[in-house]
Amino acid sequence: MEVENIKPWLFRVQPYQGESLSHFLGRFRQANDLTPTGLGKAAGLGGAIARWEKFRFNPPPSRQQLEALAKVVEVDAHRLAQMLPPAGVGMKLEPIRLCAACYMESPCHKIEWQLKVIQGCDRHKLSLLSECPNCGARFKVPAVWLDGWCQRCFTTFADMAERQKEIYVDN
Ligand SMILES: [Zn+2]
Ligand SMILES: [Zn+2]
Structure with a gap:
């Protein structure tokens, strides 16, 4: 398995409180010098990483997909789910906002x-x-x-x- 092969070389990144999935994925990729495609391959998620980084959650990430990502980033799937908008709560893709x-x-x-x-x-x-x-x-x-x-x-x-x-x- 590709994931098993590369995993020992990956740096872990601790999520911040309230951090969005897009921001977390960007930090994880930078720490590990991975492109969205590279991370998608490592996790067996194809183009989903690139979509999620743009907050394109339609369809929303499945439990299975989050479990696959969790194995690579070594952050629990439940914790990853907290980086998504809560179910049933509308979100804006644009503009990206900042406090x-x-x-x-x-x-x-x-x-x-x-x-x-x-x-x-x-x-x-x-x-x-x-x-x-x-x-x-x-x-x-x-x-x-x-x-x-x-x-x-x-x-x-x-x-x-x-x-x-x-x-x-x-x-
Ligand atoms: Zn400016
Ligand atoms: Zn604030």
Whole structure:
């Protein structure tokens, strides 16, 4: 089995709290110098990795697929399932959104930012950014976020935190 052969050479990557699957897959691939195709092959998942990195979850990843991925990344399938939108909760593929204040505390893209019901960050009481506040570029898919900056103007996500607007909650 291909998986058994390459597994000893793979670095493990610990998931962050709330991290989206796209961001986690990007980090795992970078740590192990794998392309989406390479990881798809290693896990026997074909093109699914590339689709999931773009949040294309239609059809949603099956239990079997998550088990196959779990073997390669050595993260439990239940934990991987937490990186997906909860069943029945609508999500937006675009725009990719960011709470830069959260990112400063834990450098990852959170799946909750893509949920339709989410308007802002509850934790920081800030609106989510859906583009770079400096140059207006849309954020790329989280799988390629590893530098933590805007890929057009190189403003860091940390600098963007100051540009997030406060939100006021009535209740
Ligand atoms: Zn936040
Ligand atoms: Zn920018």
